[in-house]
Amino acid sequence: xxxxxxxxxxxxxxxxxxxxxxxxxxxxxxxxxxxxxxxxxxxxxxxxxxxxxxxxxxxxxxxxxxxxxxxxxxxxxxxxxxxxxxxxxxxxxxxxxxxxxxxxxxxxxxxxxxxxxxxxxxxxxxxxxxxxxxxxxxxxxxxxxxxxxxxxxxxxxxxxxxxxxxxxxxxxxxxxxxxxxxxxxxxxxxxxxxxxxxxxxxxxxxxxxxxxxxxxxxxxxxxxxxxxxxxxxxxxxxxxxxxxxxxxxxxxxxxxxxxxxxxxxxxxxxxxxxxxxxxxxxxxxxxxxxxxxxxxxxxxxxxxxxxxxxxxxxxxxxxxxxxxxxxxxxxxxxxxxxxxxxxxxxxxxxxxxxxxxxxxxxxxxxxxxxxxxxxxxxxxxxxxxxxxxxxxxxxxxxxxxxxxxxxxxxxxxxxxxxxxxxxxxxxxxxxxxxxxxxxxxxxxxxxxxxxxxxxxxxxxxxxxxxxxxxxxxxxxxxxxxxxxxxxxxxxxxxxxxxxxxxxxxxxxxxxxx
Numbered sequence: 001x002x003x004x005x006x007x008x009x010x011x012x013x014x015x016x017x018x019x020x021x022x023x024x025x026x027x028x029x030x031x032x033x034x035x036x037x038x039x040x041x042x043x044x045x046x047x048x049x050x051x052x053x054x055x056x057x058x059x060x061x062x063x064x065x066x067x068x069x070x071x072x073x074x075x076x077x078x079x080x081x082x083x084x085x086x087x088x089x090x091x092x093x094x095x096x097x098x099x100x101x102x103x104x105x106x107x108x109x110x111x112x113x114x115x116x117x118x119x120x121x122x123x124x125x126x127x128x129x130x131x132x133x134x135x136x137x138x139x140x141x142x143x144x145x146x147x148x149x150x151x152x153x154x155x156x157x158x159x160x161x162x163x164x165x166x167x168x169x170x171x172x173x174x175x176x177x178x179x180x181x182x183x184x185x186x187x188x189x190x191x192x193x194x195x196x197x198x199x200x201x202x203x204x205x206x207x208x209x210x211x212x213x214x215x216x217x218x219x220x221x222x223x224x225x226x227x228x229x230x231x232x233x234x235x236x237x238x239x240x241x242x243x244x245x246x247x248x249x250x251x252x253x254x255x256x257x258x259x260x261x262x263x264x265x266x267x268x269x270x271x272x273x274x275x276x277x278x279x280x281x282x283x284x285x286x287x288x289x290x291x292x293x294x295x296x297x298x299x300x301x302x303x304x305x306x307x308x309x310x311x312x313x314x315x316x317x318x319x320x321x322x323x324x325x326x327x328x329x330x331x332x333x334x335x336x337x338x339x340x341x342x343x344x345x346x347x348x349x350x351x352x353x354x355x356x357x358x359x360x361x362x363x364x365x366x367x368x369x370x371x372x373x374x375x376x377x378x379x380x381x382x383x384x385x386x387x388x389x390x391x392x393x394x395x396x397x398x399x400x401x402x403x404x405x406x407x408x409x410x411x412x413x414x415x416x417x418x419x420x421x422x423x424x425x426x427x428x429x430x431x432x433x434x435x436x437x438x439x440x441x442x443x444x445x446x447x448x449x450x451x452x453x454x455x456x457x458x459x460x461x462x463x464x465x466x467x468x469x470x471x472x473x474x475x476x477x478x479x480x481x482x483x484x485x486x487x488x489x490x491x492x493x494x495x496x497x498x499x500x501x502x503x504x505x506x507x508x509x510x511x512x513x
Contacts, residue, residue: 047071049192054199055228067138068107078104078132082125099125102140106133188218189453196221200228207231207246208285208302215300219454225299227287236262242282243269246302248289253313260314261288264367268329271365275357275440276336276447284335286328294320296327298334305331316367319375325367330358336447347404348395348480349457352418356426357443359419363504370499377423377495380416381488387412395421395480396457420486421479426503427494428475429468435501437468 050068069078082099104113104127114130129136194215200206208226215221232250236243245265247253253261265286273279285302296305307313307324315321333354359376362368383390389409393400395418403410426439445467446455455463461476478484486494498504 047192049194051194051196052199053196055201055204057201061143063142065140065142069132069136069138071132071134071136078129078136080127080129080138082127096143098143100141100143102127102138104129104132105137105139107135107137108133188222189450190217192217194218194221204228207233207244207287208299217453220300223298223300225287225297225302225304226285231287233285234258234262236266242284244283244285246285246287248287252290252309253288257312257314260316264313264325265328265332267365267367268325268362269332271361272329272333272336272357275361276444280335280451284332286332294324294327296331298331300335303331303334319372322362322368322372326358326362326372329362329365329367330354333357333361337443346396346457347401347414348418348421349455349460351414352395352416352420353422353439353443353460355415355419356422356439360504364506366506370504373504374495377420377491380412380420380486381491383412383416384485384488389413390417391483391485394483417485420491423494423498424479424486424490425464425472425475427497427501428472429464429470430501430503431497432470433468437470438503439464441467 048070050070052066054064055062056064071078102115104115105111106113113132113136116128116130118126118128120126129138194217195212196209196214197212198209199211206226206228209224215224227246227248231246231248233244233246236245243266245258245261247258250258269279269284281301283301287302287304289304289306290309291306292308294307294311296303305324305328307320307327311320311324312318313321313324316325334350337350337354337357359368359373363370363373387409390413393413395413400410400414404414405411422439429442430438442460442464445463446460449455449463450459457476457480461472461480464470464472464476479486
């Protein structure tokens, strides 16, 4: 996710619909089993999940969900986890219960199963189902009426996807989730077979998914992003993936702007895909709309990017427009480098590193100029003097995640200090390997090893050494676990050095030495 004050499953169908618009924020339940995710997958005992989701009408803001859970072996009570309070940040709140009318049934025996509700230490709801059979059918109703949390309501940047004036168009989190073990981060990324059958309202069009699709983990399920209602879309294909540019209101952008975006979005997507060696999905959608600032929101198979109404997105001569392009690259990059769930010690890994690559890859694609990157890092340098928090917190402090929307000072630590650390890490690897290895190699390694999963800063540190052969424990000890700040002098020198090493050049940089 990215917001600036001053500076999905396969792509589906889109079209016009007379009923009012609603981005579907689905709240799903999943199984909690006692085996670890990998043990379950390797032993063949991982659950198979089949969802049927129906939205009879956009008017009542409700969805009916049925979930068929098939387990190879089940001896203990089946526990499902209800609606989470958040995905990566606590930005949503509910006007009352989100899930109602929950029932559980053994479809083979034809008997209803007893359920018992409790709460975990964080206050989230658990439902224990007694004496389940190999197959359990769970049915419930989801209330889609959500509002901004108390924290984000006072945040200086309005959270557009929670703005009720836009009919909840932007919902790519608040999915229910399973827990396949005690470690929540690992459980949501467990390899599973998950099929979804989506039944939209009669006559409604939607983007971001097809009526039937499959995902490979609970993380992907919870990260789906799609909309139902009056959208317009244009194909913008690449060699790697079928790409769609979707508009909330196509009239918000001129013909020239839409033409520019049909070029810009594929260029950004191709640059990211080239870094990782291929696209993660056959289809990808980018929703573009107008709001009061620059920003975006990541999703599994789709992302959102928004800009102010006075921004001519076809005019690349404007710095703000080029920054808008880098936000597009940033959100697309998240498809390979996703936000993890419960990232209490790791938001900088996802947002700081993604912030770095959003700008570096935009430069490689010709969408940003070197001066733009220099100005971006100068913002961090100013924060060293103006932001007291930036020197008080280590990057793994859980308060960075918990308080991200209290004010911009908290986000600066994650996004801008995290980006500065990513810059120095990239340069450290390049200098010590004669520019033969880089952070690019680390990101490719992480994608191969953790595809469909999330990973921690410890995983990043381990991957950095495995992928490059460079010993980096001191770097992570000082800049990540410790409180060493990238200084103005270090950043200024690093900005010049990455240009000399060809980091921003479209072609692969040549080794030195």
